[in-house]
Amino acid sequence: MRAQTVNPSELDPSDRDLLLKIQQDSLQYFIRSSNKDTGLTRDSSLPGSPASIAATGFSLAAFAIGASHGWIDDAYARQYLSxxxxxxxxxxxxENGFFYHFLDAKSGRRVWRSEASSIDTALLVAGALLAAQYYPGTPIAQWSQQIYDRVDWNWMMNNRELMCMGWTPxxxxxxxxxxxYNELIILQALAIGASKNAIPKEAWTAWLRREEIYEGKRIIYSYSGSLFTYQYAHAFIDFRPLIDGDINYFExxxxxxxxxRSYSLRSMLQxxxxxxxxxxxxxxxxxxGYRAYGGKPGExxxxxxxxPYAAISSIVFTPDLSLKAVRHFYEKYRDRLYGHFxxxxxxxxxxNWWAQEYIGIDQGITVLMLENYLADGSVWKKFxxxxxxxxxxxxxxxKTAS
Structure with a gap:
């Protein structure tokens, strides 16, 4: 496996300061966009946006990270998490422990006829378990485990070898x-490793590792080719030493x-x-509107x-390329592209289109991946x-590489 340093000790101080600014500003999304009564986090900054269960999972993680650095008062973070x-x-x-994808932030009731979502519940559980690692032996850890234990992972298998994406009444x-292959790895890890209602270990080998040689490199690729599919599980799980057959998912x-990136460069003239x-x-x-943009291999x-979050959140994989992209986005487009969050x-x-909105899960993956990069894999170590x-x-x- 290629050595990809996560230690930013050689960063120029101005680059480190910029990355910290982005991380801290992205954290503000969760502070400002979480309901004061329930703590549920809005899916986006769009007017009328409901809460997203995945965004709430990232919020739990972000609050714990912020408090660990003193960016958030610890008592305030504990209050929010609780x-x-x-x-x-x-x-x-x-439904059977699986949260609905979108909820009313104040009441916690299902909205938009959304599904009880397996992947979004997994991201919520991952965020809760990470927060628990920051507060061991506390009610925060106890409640996080209760949320995990309540999920009936087997039910979502629907008597099949694969896990269903969701369920509606x-x-x-x-x-x-x-x-x-895609972001499902975090779902599978939690479902197989659960102390209650775990799915069979055989489920790990039931899904397809679709591969292609692209520009001379073998890639196990997701259908969409969207960068988030290569990031979400890696925000929590340290895949660097792990070998699945002959696959290292970090590499x-x-x-x-x-x-x-290369796929984009092929279209530079257009x-x-x-x-x-x-x-x-x-x-x-x-x-x-919202689309699953992606590169090759894939759709x-x-x-x-x-x-921008896509390049930023790839910083543990491509530190030099990602840092150059961050600098470019910030220095050239700051007035149109950068804001309070x-x-x-x-x-x-x-x-000539510029989004005015923020998406909770995109700010969340930014906070976690920058934490892994800037803080020597601290999220990985805890999770x-x-x-x-x-x-x-x-x-x-x-297997774990020696």
Whole structure:
């Protein structure tokens, strides 16, 4: 595996200061966008946005990280975490422990006829378990474990080898299952490693590792090719020493990130916004609404829209390339692209379109990945200490490189 340093000791002080600014400003999204009574976090800054259960998971993680650095008063962070976890246990609507994708932030009731979502629940649980590691032996840790234990992971298997993406009261289980490589790894890890209602270890080998040789490099790729699919599990799990058969998923994300950037560069003559320092194809807002933009290998949907969070959150994989992109976005487009909560979601120079909004999960992945980069993998260290993760590694047959 290629050595990808996570130690930023050689960073220019001005670069470090900029990354810290982005991290702290992105953290402000969660402070300002979480309901004062329930703690549930808005999906986006769009007017009328409901709460998102995944954004709430990132919020739990972000508050714990912020307090560890003194960016948030520790008593305030404890109060927020306690309030939110109790709301999730007592108020937020769920089905067999699986939270609905979107909730009314004040009441915790399901909105938008959304599904009880397996992946969004996994991101919520991951955020709660991470917060628990920052506050061991406290009610915060106890409530986090209760949320985890309540999820009936087996129920979402629907008597199949693969886990379903969700369920609705109106139509039952969705017709879509987690059948190939993407962000599902965090879901599988938590479901296999659970102390209650765990799924069979055989589920780990049931999904497809779709691969392609792209520009001479073997890549296990996601269907969309969106960068977030190579980031979400890696925000929590340290894949650097882990080998699944002959796959190292950290190295795979390095290659996938480089391929995503390369795919953009191939279209530089057709797209004004693409350049060596301006890249990042991932799910984001766009001129026509929210889309799963991505590169090759994969579907490769693109229209010139760039999501700054995508390059920033790849910094553990491609530190030099990501840092140059950060500098480019900030120095060239700061007035249009940067605000109180860090980088806004996306932009498209071909259509002179600039998002005015922030998306909670995009600010969340930014906070966590910058924490891993700037703080010597601190999120990884805490999350990997969880018994459930150790159990998943053992049961799935994953090996640890010496």
């Amino acid at each position: 309030k939110t976890l109790k709301s999730l246990l007592q108020q937020a609507e769920h 109106e139509n039952g289980f969705l017709s879509y299952y987690w059948d190939s 795979n994300s390095v290659r996938a990130t480089e391929a995503n 797209r004004k916004g693409y350049s060596p320092n301006s890249w990042g194809l991932s799910a984001s807002l766009g001129p026509g 490769g949907v693109e229209d010139g829209t760039i999501a 860090g980088f806004r979601d996306a932009f498209n120079l071909d259509k 990997m200490a969880n018994d459930a993760i150790r159990k998943w590694i053992e049961l799935s047959g994953i």
